[in-house]
Amino acid sequence: MFNQFCIVARAGVTNANILHKTRSMQEDEEKNLSDLSKRFLLVISEQYLNLSGYKLRNAGIISSQSTLTSIKKGIQQPSRKTIDLLCEKYGVDKAWLYTGVRQDTSEVSPVFSESEESEPFTVNHNGVKFYEASNGYRMVVKRVPFCAYGRFINECNTLEPDKMEWGEESFEVPQVVHGKYLAFEVRGESMDDGTRDSFEEGDTVLVRELDRLHWIDGVRFKDYPYWIVVFDSSILIKQIVSQDLKQGTITFHSLNPSPEYSDFTLYMDDIRALYYVLQKKPKIVKF
Numbered sequence: 001m002f003n004q005f006c007i008v009a010r011a012g013v014t015n016a017n018i019l020h021k022t023r024s025m026q027e028d029e030e031k032n033l034s035d036l037s038k039r040f041l042l043v044i045s046e047q048y049l050n051l052s053g054y055k056l057r058n059a060g061i062i063s064s065q066s067t068l069t070s071i072k073k074g075i076q077q078p079s080r081k082t083i084d085l086l087c088e089k090y091g092v093d094k095a096w097l098y099t100g101v102r103q104d105t106s107e108v109s110p111v112f113s114e115s116e117e118s119e120p121f122t123v124n125h126n127g128v129k130f131y132e133a134s135n136g137y138r139m140v141v142k143r144v145p146f147c148a149y150g151r152f153i154n155e156c157n158t159l160e161p162d163k164m165e166w167g168e169e170s171f172e173v174p175q176v177v178h179g180k181y182l183a184f185e186v187r188g189e190s191m192d193d194g195t196r197d198s199f200e201e202g203d204t205v206l207v208r209e210l211d212r213l214h215w216i217d218g219v220r221f222k223d224y225p226y227w228i229v230v231f232d233s234s235i236l237i238k239q240i241v242s243q244d245l246k247q248g249t250i251t252f253h254s255l256n257p258s259p260e261y262s263d264f265t266l267y268m269d270d271i272r273a274l275y276y277v278l279q280k281k282p283k284i285v286k287f
Contacts, residue, residue, distance in 0.1 A: 033074045039097050040071065040078045040086075049090055050282055059135055061085045089133050091170050126180045136174040141206065143169040143183040144235075148189035171206045173277050180209040182275065184228055184237070190254040190261040191226075191237055198255060199226070199237055203282060215268055219243050219250065224276035227252075231271050 025182070044051040053065030055083065059080055062068055070076045078086075087094040095101060120129040121137065129140040143166060169183035183206050191199035199205070208227050210219065221227070221240035229236050238252035241263065248268045254261035 006019075025206065034070075034077050035100060036098065037071050037074065037077050038162070039100060040083070043090075043092055043097070046282075048282065059085070059089060061089065081240070089135065089138070089172065091138065100159060122176055124176070124178050126178070128177075128179075128181050130173075130176050131170075133172065136172060138170050139173045139177075139181070139206075140168050140170045141181045141183050142166040143185070143204070169204055169206070169281075182207055182209070184235070184275075186237055190256050191239075193255040193257060195255075199280065200282075204282055205237065205277045205278040206280075207277050209278060210274045215274070216245065217273070220276075224278075226277040228273075228275040228277065229266070229271055230273040230275075231266065237277070 043049055044056065051059075051061075053062070053068035056062045056068060059066055062078075067076075067082075068130050071078055083094065083097055086092055087097065101256075119134045120140070123129050126169045127142070131140065132139045171183075184207060186203040186205060189201065192201070205226075205228070219240060221243065225239050227240050229237060229238060229250075236252070238254060240250055242251040243249070243254040244251075249265045250268060250271070251263055251265045253263050
């Protein structure tokens with residue numbers, strides 16, 4: 001019994017020492033990180049672009065996942081090539097990465113839409129701009145200046161303000177596309193159930209408008225489950241779960257299981273516009 005107690009006690013001391021050493025090593029690694037590395041790791045973190053070593057390698061931004069490990073440990077800094085590729089692909093302000101100073105102090109983050117000085121590769125007939133990137137194109141769309149709430153709201157008197165005054169949002173796409181695209185910011189908790197499919201407040205979604213002529217053929221909600229629906233002066237982001245062509249109705253669902261977010265049905269004649277969600281960008285963390 002005594003020997004067993006001694007063994008357990010020694011094991012506890014050993015585990016405590018290991019934990020202490022591990023924490024010390026992590027603190028040393030953080031101390032060894034340069035400011036450049038810290039900003040680089042911040043931008044690619046889950047709080048921001050959410051880029052893993054695997055994603056960075058596949059995008060050609062780093063040569064291997066071990067490169068990111070070395071950067072995290074303070075063994076090396078991100079190379080100039082890595083910085084250039086990251087900034088080109090995701091619109092990160094290069095000056096901010098190198099110096100910590102933003103070029104445009106009106107922005108809340110170091111990731112911008114395409115610079116006004118840059119010329120787009122092409123612009124489609126709906127005004128959507130495309131810039132060449134290392135792995136396809138960066139698509140720049142207008143960002144609607146009111147949020148896509150998860151509940152019925154009335155934020156403005158009209159949904160047709162002067163689009164020239166709207167801001168812009170960029171998304172990575174493999175090719176130039178046609179159609180009407182917009183970006184909406186998500187607000188509210190109705191579409192947040194804690195899973196990967198959730199839409200959290202502050203997320204931004206890229207959507208494409210579905211022309212009303214195609215509604216009568218049946219909305220492809222199995223291919224595109226999540227939609228922005230506009231009626232009157234209200235905007236919602238919901239999941240479409242059914243469509244009754246005879247009754248002319250569409251039923252919408254919230255991911256949040258709370259009773260206050262129950263399903264509801266709208267007549268298609270009462271819907272002003274439908275946009276299906278193509279991409280989601282995590283919410284921006286202010287610096």
